[in-house]
Amino acid sequence: MHEIRLIFLGFGNVGSTLLRQVLETRETVASRAGVQIVPIALADISGVLYNAQGLPEETLRAALQAVASGRLLESLPGVLPLDAIRSALQPGVILADLTASPHTVPILKAALDAGCGLVLANKLPLAAPWEEARIFFEHPKVRWEVTVGAGLPVIATLNYLLDTGDQITAIEGCMSGTLGYLCSELEQEVPYSSAVRRARELGYTEPDPREDLSGMDVARKALILARTAGWPLDQENLAVESLYPRELASLTVDEFLAAIERLDEEYAARRARAWNEGNILRYVARVTPQAGMVGLTPVPRESALGMLRGPGNHFAFYTARYNEIPLVICGPGAGREVTAAGVLGDIIELGRSDIR
Numbered sequence: 001m002h003e004i005r006l007i008f009l010g011f012g013n014v015g016s017t018l019l020r021q022v023l024e025t026r027e028t029v030a031s032r033a034g035v036q037i038v039p040i041a042l043a044d045i046s047g048v049l050y051n052a053q054g055l056p057e058e059t060l061r062a063a064l065q066a067v068a069s070g071r072l073l074e075s076l077p078g079v080l081p082l083d084a085i086r087s088a089l090q091p092g093v094i095l096a097d098l099t100a101s102p103h104t105v106p107i108l109k110a111a112l113d114a115g116c117g118l119v120l121a122n123k124l125p126l127a128a129p130w131e132e133a134r135i136f137f138e139h140p141k142v143r144w145e146v147t148v149g150a151g152l153p154v155i156a157t158l159n160y161l162l163d164t165g166d167q168i169t170a171i172e173g174c175m176s177g178t179l180g181y182l183c184s185e186l187e188q189e190v191p192y193s194s195a196v197r198r199a200r201e202l203g204y205t206e207p208d209p210r211e212d213l214s215g216m217d218v219a220r221k222a223l224i225l226a227r228t229a230g231w232p233l234d235q236e237n238l239a240v241e242s243l244y245p246r247e248l249a250s251l252t253v254d255e256f257l258a259a260i261e262r263l264d265e266e267y268a269a270r271r272a273r274a275w276n277e278g279n280i281l282r283y284v285a286r287v288t289p290q291a292g293m294v295g296l297t298p299v300p301r302e303s304a305l306g307m308l309r310g311p312g313n314h315f316a317f318y319t320a321r322y323n324e325i326p327l328v329i330c331g332p333g334a335g336r337e338v339t340a341a342g343v344l345g346d347i348i349e350l351g352r353s354d355i356r
């Protein structure tokens with residue numbers, strides 16, 4: 001049985017769900033894929049649990065309990081300073097970046113230098129300036145399926161199109177469940193400010209909803225899609241529309257939530273204008289080999305994007321072969337179970353590629 005020694009860098013929603021899935025699917029993964037996943041390190045911001053031979057089952061269960069009760073790993077016996085993770089970087093090991101941190105690039109590069117494979121759930125290293133990020137796109141031992149569309153096979157499909165010699169001409173879609181929800185609410189004539197507040201109450205937005213409303217998260221996904229397609233675009237090649245004006249950027253969250261009522265009229269007018277022309281507003285991202293845009297866009301009501309409801313995601317690939325009707329992938333673009341499963345799929349595929 002081929003062993004895949006695995007480092008969890010980040011142990012929050014996705015990290016802990018992934019560990020649970022690794023434990024629960026051991027037999028299936030062994031019989032179907034012929035591999036055994038051996039967690040050797042678990043790290044959060046407070047420290048790392050590490051055992052080169054594999055962490056004992058009771059330590060893994062204790063770590064899951066710690067996360068479930070809101071405790072950091074430092075609350076467990078045997079935890080080491082985070083830097084100790086470097087001892088785990090050995091050839092053949094896979095490191096999964098399950099953080100949302102912009103500071104993991106040095107450890108990711110050290111892991112590649114040491115002969116490790118990488119699986120990224122974290123978008124930030126891939127959306128860094130191209131010269132910094134290119135190694136992750138060009139290195140054969142890096143996978144990043146869940147950074148776009150979570151568990152949906154978006155990157156896998158793009159790779160299949162590229163591997164079979166298709167020419168991608170454009171990639172388009174709705175890539176944010178949060179902004180999808182907001183658009184659906186606007187469509188029901190809910191005022192913009194109420195829709196934003198409700199999305200926040202439901203936990204659809206980050207605690208500071210400007211992180212979603214800025215469009216930057218969608219822009220990062222668009223950039224990752226473009227770069228995966230072989231178009232080395234940078235942030236300045238994307239026109240990004242923020243759904244709040246710059247002067248509201250420096251307010252506290254409470255001040256921001258109180259101030260946005262003044263935007264209600266503008267968004268209601270945009271909705272009405274689109275509706276009168278047979279359209280509906282969607283927060284759309286589109287990239288081509290040269291450039292891209294991300295913003296609120298009127299789309300025909302009867303189109304696939306127009307018929308999308310709530311937080312669903314939609315990705316359309318326009319290619320030489322799929323030209324009149326694009327190849328479309330649709331479904332939930334977030335959620336810890338589907339995201340962790342997508343990471344697990346990357347780990348198995350990358351681990352098996354080491355055997356071949």
Ligand SMILES: NC(=O)c1ccc[n+]([C@@H]2O[C@H](COP(=O)([O-])OP(=O)(O)OC[C@H]3O[C@@H](n4cnc5c(N)ncnc54)[C@H](OP(=O)(O)O)[C@@H]3O)[C@@H](O)[C@H]2O)c1
Nearest residue numbers: 010011012013014044045098099100101121122334335339
């Ligand atoms: N949840 C989804 O549906 C979904 C879908 C697609 C992609 N993703 C991506 O998956 C990643 C993880 O999401 P999540 O929901 O699991 O986030 P989360 O619950 O905030 O977990 C992040 C974890 O990373 C740890 N961390 C932060 N900086 C670190 C560092 N420098 N070194 C080691 N550990 C560090 C955090 O530790 P502390 O808690 O101690 O700070 C925490 O354990 C994110 O990049 C997210 O964008 C999530």
